[in-house]
Amino acid sequence: MRVGLIGAGTIGTYLLDELSRKNDQDIRITSVFVRNLEKYQHLEERYGVQLYTSVDEFLDSSIDVVVEAANVQAAREVLPDIVSEKETVLISIGALAEENFFNKITEIINEKNHRVHLPSGAIGGLDLIENVTEAGIIDTLSLVTRKPAHTLLSEPTDETKTVFEGNAAEAIEQYPKNINVSIALALAGVGLQQTKVTLLADPNLDKNIHSIQVSGDFGTASFEISNNPFPSNKNTSYLAAVSVLGTLKKMTKRINIG
């Protein structure tokens, strides 16, 4: 499977490193879409990839799948063109928060018979949530996220501060780099309006902790994922990058778990 990557930052570099280190013949990143050719020139020699600054040329290169690892804004801009040409893995899941945009993407992929894969990112348990939602037996879904205060506030204090309380739709508009997980949850579950989100800035924390509560006729479920952040980008949990690699691996397998 030949992969085209959008965004060579923390997650993108992790994928480049892992897939080249393992010399994985099943999955190879061959094309990378960047905005600044000079800044990323070194990637060509290091990973044997071809860089592109034109979306059309990137999509014309010989790739089977596109992985988006840029940000919500970039994803909103390029996604319609990408999904109409390729199978896509989207980690900036917040791009799908807006209903009209979600419907537009759905329309394109239905017409083109393409798929969009949303990795579990910095959380887990989405299989359970999706199953009970499909079965119509989910009642409530909530997320409490705690992050190191300095990643959320320009002037952190000694106290833990609630920086956001509301639903997933409002959360991603205010914190597009921090709460993509809420949109994955909401899309798997009760939707963006009904998914409750609380975001806490904790000055004594060096992890990204996501606590999920689900209830319904099946019973209740709670998950807490205490994530180590990337040293180079404290906003992003290591698990988020690992989940993109996991999604790519699943796409090459014939036995799917979950």
Ligand SMILES: NC(=O)C1=CN([C@@H]2O[C@H](COP(=O)(O)OP(=O)(O)OC[C@H]3O[C@@H](n4cnc5c(N)ncnc54)[C@H](O)[C@@H]3O)[C@@H](O)[C@H]2O)C=CC1
């Ligand atoms: N679903 C989840 O659980 C998570 C999702 N994310 C999403 O993943 C994204 C990437 O995360 P990181 O790699 O940590 O961010 P990062 O900031 O380290 O890297 C993003 C890269 O994308 C590049 N970029 C930005 N706009 C672009 C464009 N229009 N075209 C091409 N490249 C562009 C930047 O220059 C940068 O190199 C985040 O912005 C966030 O939306 C991040 C963590 C968890």
Ligand SMILES: O=C([O-])CC(=O)C(=O)O
């Ligand atoms: O990496 C994390 O812990 C979560 C995150 O940034 C996001 O959901 O956007």
